[in-house]
Amino acid sequence: MRKCILHIGMHKTGSSTIQDYLQTHRTQLGEGVVYADLGPANHSGAFQYAFLDNPHGQGMIARKNFSKEKVDKLVESFKSKIISALEADYNTLIFSGEGILNLSESNLFTLKKLISLYVDEIIVVAYVRPVISYMTSAFQQMLKTHSAELSPAIYPKYKQRFLKFESVFFGQVEYRLFDSASLNDGDVLSDFCKRFDLPFLKSEPSNRSLSSLAIKFLYHVQKIRLAERSSLINVELIEASLAGVGSDKFVIPETIADKALLDMSEDILWMSQRVVCPEKISYKDTAMVTNDVSLNIISEDDRAELLRLSYNKRFNNYVIRITGLSIEQVVDKCFSVR
Known part of the structure; x- marks a missing residue:
């Protein structure tokens, strides 16, 4: 009996860590277990190219500004790779891509029809992050590439994401709560491996969380930026440069959490x-502040710590390039010290 595991995220639930692990250890997953080789570890792009009705004008693909001819070639290439993966020798085939959530119900029917030609069972699995935890993570991840605000735009919108999967796969969607107390050993990768009887070898998380102070600084840098959104290389520079700044965890203001x-x-x-544990979906961190202008306020020690970033010439030059201001000028312009 052949089965296909379709891991669809959701976003901000350690999907990159799972994907990188499966890609890196593809030869160690166990007899008959195959992580589909579609090129990138994240299969989101492959599924969007292969199944969207009009990939040329859709989100991530449209932003690449590829010619129609190039997009058409990628569509055919990824369709071919997905079919080749399905035709291969395996007992369990794994696909993973949070971007699969962007497919329409019609797209998903096409996807299911194709997969069903090759396997006897399809398991759709989604990790679900609580509202406030999701918003906190999504906000800081967005800030790494462009300006962002704490607004309804970053609500998780569960029903919009998942109802179509329940319609297409007849309700057979397995939801797993992305919460440290609910995950095996408090770790999403360990949880995924245990659920599907895969060997678990320790792995570092693929996305780094930033402190409250780092988020405050980055919020203002992105708000006054002059250039286009950050590239992947610049995101890596941001993460590396701000990783050691501050220690307190970032939490969104309580008034915004309550409104959400x-x-x-x-x-x-x-x-x-x-x-x-349904009550955890609406869990609110007790560390939340009540002051909505907290993003604009730092202490004297915070100011000194941010100014030390100026010694990182590469990062300081990056800040100057995208804002027209040095790190010291950003700090003095954007923060009140109390």
Whole structure:
């Protein structure tokens, strides 16, 4: 009996860590277990090229500004790679891409029809992050590439993401709560490996979290930036440069958290009916501050720590290039010291 595991994220639930692990250890996953070789470890792009109705004008693909001819070639290439993976010799085939969530219900019917030609069982698995935890992570990840605000735009929108999967796969979507107390050993990779009987070898997380102070600084840098969104190389520079700044965890202001929980009450109820420990979907961190202008306030020690970033010439030059200001000028322009 052949089966296909379709891991669809959701975003901000350690998907990159799972994908990098499966790609790196593809020869160590066990007899008959294959992680599909579609090129990149993250299969999001492959599935979007292969199954979107009009990939030329869709989000991530449109931003690349490829010619129609190049997009058409990529569509055919990724379709061919997915079919080759399905035709290969395996007992269990794994696909993983949070971008699969961007497919429409019609796209998903096409996807299911194709996969069903080759396997006897399809397991759709999604890790689900609580509302406030998701917003906190999504906000800081967005800040690494462009300006972002704490607004309804970063709500998780569970029903919009997952209902179409339930329609296409007849409700057979396995939801796993992305919460340290719920995950095996508090780790999403360990949890994924245990669920699907894969060997677990320790691995470093693929995305780095930044402190509250680092997020405050980055928020203002991105807000006054002059250039286009950051490239992957610059994101790596941002992460490396700000990794050692500050120690307190970033949490979103309490008033914004409360508004999100109120606005999303119906969506939260829908998701809560599908996970263990449903109360955790609306969990609110007790460390939240109540002052909405907290992004603009730092201490004297915080200011000194941010100014030390100026010694990182590469990062300082990057800040100057995208804002027209040095790190010291950004700090003096954007923060009140209390």
